[in-house]
Amino acid sequence: MTPAARVQTSIELLDTIIASARAKGAPADRILADWFRNNRFAGSKDRRAIRALVYAAIRACGPVPASGRAAMLRLAETDDDIRPLFDGSNYGPAPIGDGEAVAEGGVAPAWLVERLRGSAVDDAEAAALLERAPLDLRVNTLKAERATLTLPEPFETTAAPQGLRLPTGTLVEQWPAFREGAVEVQDTGSQLACAALAARPGETVIDLCAGGGGKTLALAAAMDNQGRLIASDTDRGRLSRLAPRAERAGATNIETVLLDPQREMEALEPFAGQADAVLIDAPCSGTGTWRRNPEARWRLDEGELARLCAIQARLLDLAVGLVRPGGRIVYVTCSLLDEEGADQFSGFLGRHPQLAARELALPLGRAHGQGVRLSPSRDGTDGFFIACAG
Numbered sequence: 001m002t003p004a005a006r007v008q009t010s011i012e013l014l015d016t017i018i019a020s021a022r023a024k025g026a027p028a029d030r031i032l033a034d035w036f037r038n039n040r041f042a043g044s045k046d047r048r049a050i051r052a053l054v055y056a057a058i059r060a061c062g063p064v065p066a067s068g069r070a071a072m073l074r075l076a077e078t079d080d081d082i083r084p085l086f087d088g089s090n091y092g093p094a095p096i097g098d099g100e101a102v103a104e105g106g107v108a109p110a111w112l113v114e115r116l117r118g119s120a121v122d123d124a125e126a127a128a129l130l131e132r133a134p135l136d137l138r139v140n141t142l143k144a145e146r147a148t149l150t151l152p153e154p155f156e157t158t159a160a161p162q163g164l165r166l167p168t169g170t171l172v173e174q175w176p177a178f179r180e181g182a183v184e185v186q187d188t189g190s191q192l193a194c195a196a197l198a199a200r201p202g203e204t205v206i207d208l209c210a211g212g213g214g215k216t217l218a219l220a221a222a223m224d225n226q227g228r229l230i231a232s233d234t235d236r237g238r239l240s241r242l243a244p245r246a247e248r249a250g251a252t253n254i255e256t257v258l259l260d261p262q263r264e265m266e267a268l269e270p271f272a273g274q275a276d277a278v279l280i281d282a283p284c285s286g287t288g289t290w291r292r293n294p295e296a297r298w299r300l301d302e303g304e305l306a307r308l309c310a311i312q313a314r315l316l317d318l319a320v321g322l323v324r325p326g327g328r329i330v331y332v333t334c335s336l337l338d339e340e341g342a343d344q345f346s347g348f349l350g351r352h353p354q355l356a357a358r359e360l361a362l363p364l365g366r367a368h369g370q371g372v373r374l375s376p377s378r379d380g381t382d383g384f385f386i387a388c389a390g
């Protein structure tokens with residue numbers, strides 16, 4: 001493909017991604033993967049270039065752009081290589097017309113920028129939410145140790161006890177160490193969220209929103225496979241991905257429990273008052289993960305945010321009935337919005353005066369409200385709010 005044809009293809013893909021974001025349909029990654037599968041004439045260099053163009057255009061536009069072309073024109077304002085490719089050549093984009101609409105730039109839609117400012121996220125911190133994330137790994141101590149592990153490519157260690165960092169795009173899935181379960185892909189912030197729970201061998205631990213089990217596997221390793229680790233979620237599809245991952249990781253103490261939304265306690269009743277620790281990795285807006293998923297800014301609206309906040313509050317209250325006296329509840333969101341983090345947690349403590357915030361000794365982050373905030377600009381991790389009550 002010519003460079004101009006790559007730009008035009010990216011514009012058309014952006015049109016599909018924009019329509020899908022408005023309709024809450026397939027995510028950008030899936031749309032790209034489908035296009036690559038159905039258009040084999042695009043070679044690996046074309047695919048790489050198109051992916052880079054599409055994601056750079058998504059990052060360049062704050063609010064949802066009117067069209068893929070307007071989004072690409074926004075990117076062209078900061079990338080001098082793109083503008084000359086609007087040359088009307090075969091398969092390339094038409095020349096730029098006088099006064100043609102250019103999409104709005106910025107970090108996010110205006111209402112969301114306001115909410116971030118109101119959550120003490122300054123402009124530099126907000127901009128860092130859109131930088132490209134490195135690739136972080138966690139060494140799985142059920143199979144290996146960071147100090148002695150050898151890998152095919154050089155790596156740095158991170159502040160997480162078993163964290164490694166490699167350049168974005170490293171193809172770790174092909175490494176024997178990955179296939180054998182010695183390493184897992186996991187952001188350093190996520191690793192620290194697990195460390196905050198300080199799960200110990202022999203304990204009863206509930207990972208209430210386990211999803212595909214990214215954090216469950218880290219908890220199993222911290223527990224050295226000893227004790228009970230209950231992984232629950234309302235999403236059957238996500239939860240079903242946990243078993244093969246656990247097998248690969250050599251994690252043997254995990255029990256999965258599928259929850260009925262609104263009636264979660266029915267399936268969790270056997271564990272009422274039993275848990276030493278409950279991790280709530282709550283569903284949230286994901287503002288802290290825009291580095292990986294910049295298009296999420298276009299999918300969120302105020303109604304959805306309010307809906308997520310209501311679920312978070314309900315899950316926090318529910319966890320109180322699961323912990324034994326003296327047990328601990330760790331609340332985590334990958335968001336920098338206070339309504340999902342510091343304010344949500346304070347509201348929770350206000351409703352449960354028998355509980356108090358417990359101090360977290362994490363190697364990164366800074367105190368925020370009654371918990372800790374991790375941010376891409378200061379900590380080099382995804383954005384998180386993490387707090388512990390007991």
Ligand SMILES: C[S@@+](CC[C@H](N)C(=O)[O-])C[C@H]1O[C@@H](n2cnc3c(N)ncnc32)[C@H](O)[C@@H]1O
Nearest residue numbers: 209210211212213214215233234235281282283
């Ligand atoms: C942030 S994700 C969890 C990610 C997961 N812990 C990991 O590390 O890979 C939030 C999860 O909460 C789940 N969820 C949503 N509503 C829930 C509810 N009412 N009870 C339990 N889980 C819920 C979602 O299905 C989603 O998997």
